[in-house]
Amino acid sequence: MGVAFKRWLGSFAPAPVGVNGREKLYGAVGALLGLFCTEWVGRHALGADNPWFIAPMGASAVLLFAAPASPLAQPWSLMAGNLVSALIGVFCAQFIPVPGIAAAVAVALAIGAMFSLRCLHPPSGAVALTAVLGGPAVAKLGYAFALWPVALNSVILLCIAVVFNGALKRNYPRRHAEPAAGHNTRDPIPSARLGFSRADLDEALTQRGELLDISKEDLEEIVLAAELRASVRRFGDVRCADIMSRDVVTVMEKDPLDYAVRLFDKHRVQALPVLDSAGRYAGMIAQGDVLARKSRLTPVATDAESAPDLLVADCMRSEVPFATPGLPVIELARPMSDSLHCVPVLDEARHLQGLVTQSDLVAALYQMAVSANSQPAGGAGPHKLAA
Numbered sequence: 608m609g610v611a612f613k614r615w616l617g618s619f620a621p622a623p624v625g626v627n628g629r630e631k632l633y634g635a636v637g638a639l640l641g642l643f644c645t646e647w648v649g650r651h652a653l654g655a656d657n658p659w660f661i662a663p664m665g666a667s668a669v670l671l672f673a674a675p676a677s678p679l680a681q682p683w684s685l686m687a688g689n690l691v692s693a694l695i696g697v698f699c700a701q702f703i704p705v706p707g708i709a710a711a712v713a714v715a716l717a718i719g720a721m722f723s724l725r726c727l728h729p730p731s732g733a734v735a736l737t738a739v740l741g742g743p744a745v746a747k748l749g750y751a752f753a754l755w756p757v758a759l760n761s762v763i764l765l766c767i768a769v770v771f772n773g774a775l776k777r778n779y780p781r782r783h784a785e786p787a788a789g790h791n792t793r794d795p796i797p798s799a800r801l802g803f804s805r806a807d808l809d810e811a812l813t814q815r816g817e818l819l820d821i822s823k824e825d826l827e828e829i830v831l832a833a834e835l836r837a838s839v840r841r842f843g844d845v846r847c848a849d850i851m852s853r854d855v856v857t858v859m860e861k862d863p864l865d866y867a868v869r870l871f872d873k874h875r876v877q878a879l880p881v882l883d884s885a886g887r888y889a890g891m892i893a894q895g896d897v898l899a900r901k902s903r904l905t906p907v908a909t910d911a912e913s914a915p916d917l918l919v920a921d922c923m924r925s926e927v928p929f930a931t932p933g934l935p936v937i938e939l940a941r942p943m944s945d946s947l948h949c950v951p952v953l954d955e956a957r958h959l960q961g962l963v964t965q966s967d968l969v970a971a972l973y974q975m976a977v978s979a980n981s982q983p984a985g986g987a988g989p990h991k992l993a994a
Contacts, residue, residue: 630673633775637672638665641767648763649756661737663689664760666730671768675779678822679728682765682780684721688728689761692717693753696738700746710739727818781822831941847939848932850971851952851961857882860889864900864917867892880951880959881923887957890925893948897922929953932960936971943968 642664649659667689670680678684696713703709717735721727738745738752745752772779808827812819819826857880858867867879871894878893900922929951930939939950949964 633777634669634673637768637771638668640771641668641672641764644767645760645763649760659756661734661741661756661760663730663733663737664764666733667728667761667764670728670730671764671779672771675768675772675777676781676821676825678781680779682769684726684728685765686758686761687724687726688721688731689734689757690753691720691724691726692731692735693738693757694750695720696735697750697752699735700739701749706739710736713739781825845936845971845975846932847930847934847936847950847952847963848960850936850967851932851963852967853961855880855959855962857959858892858919860884860918860920860923862919864897864919864922867919867922868897871897877948880962881919882959888929888951888953888959889920890923891927891949891951892919892923896924927951930963936963936968937975939963939968940972 645664646660667685670677671685674680692713695717699709699713699716700706703712713735714732717732718727721731734757741752748755768779805827808823808830812823812826856870856874856876858870860881860883870879871877877895878891881889881892883889900917928942928947930953932952932954939947943950943963943965949962951959952961952963954960
């Protein structure tokens with residue numbers, strides 16, 4: 608009984624906040640700038656005789672500047688949540704004569720409406736309350752209260768949040784990475800066929816059945832990052848420098864495209880690193896890029912030989928992920944299983960040190976599994992591939 612009571616009391620203790628001092632400072636400074644500008648614009652737009660500034664904006668500022676990654680802080684939640692709550696609050700104030708009952712009903716209806724519209728924003732509950740208990744000035748505005756000061760305050764605060772968080776390179780409004788490109792089939796991407804998957808996360812969240820102040824995409828990224836850290840801890844001794852191919856066939860930016868085509872055929876590779884005139888890494892050229900470029904040529908010029916003016920630089924991709932020699936190999940497993948066929952390995956001066964291909968990675972992962980288990984995966988000896 609005593610242990611259970613102590614555990615219950617412990618639930619009241621403050622939870623640790625996993626942010627650094629810099630983020631704490633950013634949150635405070637952002638709220639200061641946001642509310643100062645909101646107050647200034649509202650006062651000059653509406654005048655001193657109107658309620659140009661409402662208290663719930665302080666709570667919105669906490670979310671927009673101190674917790675911009677929260678789903679509750681996103682633009683749709685802020686704007687739609689505040690607007691619908693203001694309208695509901697005014698409606699309840701006009702048709703329910705008892706202020707206390709009107710306030711309670713307004714907040715309850717606002718929560719229900721925000722859930723339905725997927726715009727839950729906690730400060731919006733205070734907006735509904737303000738619409739009922741704001742006094743004669745708010746009552747005089749009627750439904751116009753939803754436009755000013757509520758919508759005006761919200762728009763100003765949102766604009767400042769977008770500029771402020773953007774200047775600090777914060778991901779606001781929250782945008783998530785595009786999923787790995789598939790093959791336009793019903794199969795899930797390779798990394799989702801075993802282990803953790805989006806379906807597992809969906810089922811776990813459904814079973815939990817309560818609102819979490821984190822998006823499903825962010826939660827998935829955190830779980831995958833934790834899995835990666837555990838894998839690095841277990842297999843982190845093997846680095847890219849240990850498995851990369853060092854005798855790499857390359858082309859120059861100014862080489863004719865037909866020369867790259869001949870190298871594809873001669874060495875039976877799907878991609879080639881491209882070097883600039885100084886010998887530094889410039890990008891990658893893939894067979895698929897060459898074929899796509901050839902398909903756009905006129906019927907008169909249907910291959911590289913008939914278009915001698917085309918150079919490697921015309922088809923290469925410069926924005927290609929790369930690795931460093933000291934990067935743990937296990938960190939390449941997920942991206943290379945889903946989309947990347949090979950990853951160049953560069954030093955600090957962007958000189959090409961080698962290339963990690965899917966074949967290199969598969970061989971390394973097999974050897975790592977054998978070393979970890981002292982036998983091939985499955986414990987029954989190696990299996991032969993069908994001829």
